[in-house]
Amino acid sequence: MFSKSTEYALRAIIYLAQKSSANQKVGIAELADAIGSPRSFTAKILQNLTRDNKLINSVTGPNGGFYLTDKAKKKSLLHVLSLLEEEGIITGCILGLKECSEVNPCPMHSQYKNIKPLLLDMLDHKTINQLASEMVDPKIVIHNIKRKTNKQ
Amino acid sequence: MFSKSTEYALRAIIYLAQKSSANQKVGIAELADAIGSPRSFTAKILQNLTRDNKLINSVTGPNGGFYLTDKAKKKSLLHVLSLLEEEGIITGCILGLKECSEVNPCPMHSQYKNIKPLLLDMLDHKTINQLASEMVDPKIVIHNIKRKTNKQ
DNA sequence: CTAATTAAGGATATATTTGTCCTTAATTAT
């Protein structure tokens, strides 16, 4: 449903909510291994969320890394999607019509309009922190098959 | 949500359900103009659905074109998605985990599993023909802003 | 202060998706 970039971003943020804080930063190597994503590519994705809109914080240098503030941890995945400008995946027309609306609906509009709010609510009604805390149950995971390489 | 290719395919098939039959074929030019898609690219997409799995029929030559049989018109959009091998967009893990399941769920699994069947049902419980017939209401449309070029 | 560590950022590479153009083959109307 989402692009790889978006998936990595969401997984990374949930992981950061679980493992990081202002005095417990997480390096890109650990993070990427944990969520099963390519390291440098993930770094770029995090940079976007660090630089402009400041959802993620980072510090360089020894014991540096990425972390989320308590405030950031209270945001929802939908908020992350909005920062990534990927809300359209949910809010857009399912047949890809630019002008699909209540006034000029596509043939699927009347059906999808009932599900759209459920999807948005799903992405909005829990905080990142709440999602992360569900991982106290060890069967709940956030990683793909673990990468064994130690490459950059 | 879906790729351009998939969107074009779904729109094309709904249009063909409305406008075509065994003795009323639709040419690629008319079709692509009607649904607002690039002509040659759309041709390729239709070829895939014509060649192997035979959802769409076609004939070359004068008065030729594409058409759907009555049988094909009774299929659902979900069936089209399965022919395109794009069901995973709905059925896959929302965070992109390959191994996400009831046994090893991602943090969103318990929420998304309630919505997934609604999405699948939305795509399955109407036939292509039923969707097409809704376009008797002239406000229901299947095209983007119309292309004015006459290019191939 | 120095060296080590870590993210930032630029450049580049690869893969995939999207789109175009041209030739060929099939079919039909005359």
Next chain:
DNA sequence: ATAATTAAGGACAAATATATCCTTAATTAG
């Protein structure tokens, strides 16, 4: 039969997404 029409199909082009590598800048520990 011939010419016109239309999809099929191959080759290529452009755009975008994904991924890697290297250098730089910032920070910190010692």
